[in-house]
Amino acid sequence: MVVLLLCAAGVAYAWFHQQVSGANDRVSPEIRVALTEKPASTLQTVTSETQAPPSPSAMNLLLLGSDHREEEEDDPGRSDTIILVHVDPDQDYLSLLSLPRDLRVKIPGHGMNKINYAYAAGGGELTIRTIQELTGVDVDHYLEVDFNAFCDITDSLGGVYVDVDKRYYNDNPRYELINLAPGYQLLHGSDALDYVRFRRDLNLDFGRMERQQIFLSAIKDQAMGWDLPFRLPGLVSSLFSNVATDLGANDILELAYWGIGLNRENIRRIALVGVADELDEVSYVFVDDEDLARAVSDFLTAPGPGSDGVTGPDSEVSSAATVAETAPDLSGVEVDVLNANGRAGEAAAAGEWLGALGATIVTVDNAGRSVGQTLVECPSGMASEGKKVAEAIGAESVGTDSSVERVTVVLGDDFALPTEYSLPPGPDTVPSAGGWKTIAQMVPFAVRAPFYLPEGYSFSERVPTSGATYNIEVGGGSRPAFKMVYRLKENGHWTDQYMGIMETTWVDAPAACEGREVTRDGITYTIVGSRDKVERIWWKADGVLYWVSNTIFNLLSEDELLAVAESMIYIPPE
Numbered sequence: 001m002v003v004l005l006l007c008a009a010g011v012a013y014a015w016f017h018q019q020v021s022g023a024n025d026r027v028s029p030e031i032r033v034a035l036t037e038k039p040a041s042t043l044q045t046v047t048s049e050t051q052a053p054p055s056p057s058a059m060n061l062l063l064l065g066s067d068h069r070e071e072e073e074d075d076p077g078r079s080d081t082i083i084l085v086h087v088d089p090d091q092d093y094l095s096l097l098s099l100p101r102d103l104r105v106k107i108p109g110h111g112m113n114k115i116n117y118a119y120a121a122g123g124g125e126l127t128i129r130t131i132q133e134l135t136g137v138d139v140d141h142y143l144e145v146d147f148n149a150f151c152d153i154t155d156s157l158g159g160v161y162v163d164v165d166k167r168y169y170n171d172n173p174r175y176e177l178i179n180l181a182p183g184y185q186l187l188h189g190s191d192a193l194d195y196v197r198f199r200r201d202l203n204l205d206f207g208r209m210e211r212q213q214i215f216l217s218a219i220k221d222q223a224m225g226w227d228l229p230f231r232l233p234g235l236v237s238s239l240f241s242n243v244a245t246d247l248g249a250n251d252i253l254e255l256a257y258w259g260i261g262l263n264r265e266n267i268r269r270i271a272l273v274g275v276a277d278e279l280d281e282v283s284y285v286f287v288d289d290e291d292l293a294r295a296v297s298d299f300l301t302a303p304g305p306g307s308d309g310v311t312g313p314d315s316e317v318s319s320a321a322t323v324a325e326t327a328p329d330l331s332g333v334e335v336d337v338l339n340a341n342g343r344a345g346e347a348a349a350a351g352e353w354l355g356a357l358g359a360t361i362v363t364v365d366n367a368g369r370s371v372g373q374t375l376v377e378c379p380s381g382m383a384s385e386g387k388k389v390a391e392a393i394g395a396e397s398v399g400t401d402s403s404v405e406r407v408t409v410v411l412g413d414d415f416a417l418p419t420e421y422s423l424p425p426g427p428d429t430v431p432s433a434g435g436w437k438t439i440a441q442m443v444p445f446a447v448r449a450p451f452y453l454p455e456g457y458s459f460s461e462r463v464p465t466s467g468a469t470y471n472i473e474v475g476g477g478s479r480p481a482f483k484m485v486y487r488l489k490e491n492g493h494w495t496d497q498y499m500g501i502m503e504t505t506w507v508d509a510p511a512a513c514e515g516r517e518v519t520r521d522g523i524t525y526t527i528v529g530s531r532d533k534v535e536r537i538w539w540k541a542d543g544v545l546y547w548v549s550n551t552i553f554n555l556l557s558e559d560e561l562l563a564v565a566e567s568m569i570y571i572p573p574e
Contacts, residue, residue: 017249019240026244030125031142039132055090059140062128066146079119079127081212084137086299089258093266097299098209104284105134135296142246149242151189156231156238159186161510162218165552166485166498168198175200183463183483184502184511186473202496209271210552221513264515265530268303270295303530328392331358333385336408340367342434345423346411353421357392367410372458375410377401396492414458425451427571432459440571442468445505446542452567454560457499460487472506479506497551507545512538525565527558534558537565
């Protein structure tokens with residue numbers, strides 16, 4: 001049996017070596033020459049004072065995703081994805097640095113242009129030289145993946161589970177069509193490609209870079225699934241039939257073995273973010289040298305312990321509390337306060353607060369409707385009084401309504417009381433309490449809702465939009481789940497940054513992967529991601545898996561996500 005196993009292993013290795021050799025043959029001699037050249041840039045030298053000396057085993061890999069299609073032989077395509085990968089087994093960490101495809105750079109022999117033009121003008125070899133001159137990073141190895149390879153690899157894995165942060169939709173045939181709902185779901189080839197390529201929103205190319213790194217992280221989380229041995233031959237065949245790389249068979253096996261055991265905390269994800277603007281009617285991304293140098297320095301530095309931060313419900317002052325400190329005197333202003341957010345007792349508490357500012361509270365009642373944004377309405381001729389009240393509570397505008405008798409405050413989901421007037425946590429006082437109670441009556445498992453929301457975040461969408469739950473595809477069956485999406489507003493404007501709350505009975509979902517554990521009040525919370533980029537925090541209770549997901553740009557700190565998770569309250573199905 002030992003002899004048979006050794007023979008089988010030998011045959012498998014020979015087949016694997018043959019597959020890799022095919023990918024090696026697609027690397028042109030020009031690319032191999034470019035890989036032997038050293039960067040002339042001094043950028044790395046400038047940042048090296050803050051970095052540890054490189055390990056003997058460290059290497060830098062250029063990962064290119066090209067938009068070349070086989071049916072378009074005359075079109076060389078462009079580099080749709082540009083990611084530098086730094087691998088350091090001795091220091092046991094890996095870094096990803098994504099470069100925006102529209103980044104304005106100097107391309108050797110071609111002047112200033114978008115960085116992805118280097119691929120169109122001179123293929124992989126010119127792209128390598130351009131990146132080395134730009135960053136000062138010595139590129140040691142090369143891996144190029146095209147659209148066909150990406151879809152085939154994803155399908156050979158049986159799809160990849162991704163927690164989609166928001167709704168992605170485009171029906172304009174001029175660009176890539178996409179229709180993805182928020183929520184944890186299994187993405188197959190074409191949908192996965194749409195997800196990592198989409199950039200027609202407020203996040204532009206920067207959001208796409210983040211999604212590409214999120215997708216790569218999801219592959220790592222799922223790479224050791226129970227059926228991987230059965231999928232491995234198809235995966236290897238799909239991968240090496242469509243890619244070009246100079247990495248040898250032994251290199252790939254060693255990297256795969258090391259990468260499987262790599263802790264998530266030792267993976268650093270960096271996306272170079274600049275300013276999108278036009279020059280001579282051409283859209284570019286501009287990045288100054290200081291930001292570029294900082295990104296390269298982070299890329300070549302092992303992740304540190306980071307900072308625990310100082311935010312959260314105990315240390316962060318709500319926007320309403322901040323406004324209250326400088327609120328105008330409301331003496332002589334008569335006010336009606338109506339509750340339109342479903343949080344029991346909040347209209348009375350708001351009345352007490354406004355009364356403390358000098359207002360005369362005439363009526364406290366329910367509005368008989370639901371609104372997301374707090375409104376201030378007043379009859380004609382009382383605009384000045386309405387503006388004072390709006391300023392006090394942080395409402396954005398004042399509307400004129402002939403049906404109201406006096407200044408009327410309609411409390412929406414976004415309303416936040418000052419700390420001293422806050423209501424005690426409970427099913428009736430969580431944000432969007434009415435909606436959560438409705439969900440609890442429909443969903444066939446224990447529902448929990450957050451009492452604390454980070455400043456600027458308010459409810460945006462539930463998936464499914466109607467009904468109790470949607471189904472996550474699992475093997476030959478499915479598991480019920482739902483997602484609540486919260487959108488960030490900054491300086492009075494909506495952003496494309498969304499925090500999510502997922503709840504499902506699929507307690508063994510890949511999202512519940514290894515991470516740092518924190519135990520609070522008998523519940524163990526697992527923090528996934530590095531300290532500077534926490535992706536999500538998950539925990540289990542009552543046969544349900546819950547998690548709070550960060551925004552696509554990881555805007556929320558570990559403390560803020562933990563505060564949301566710890567504030568989750570059971571909502572009984574009354």
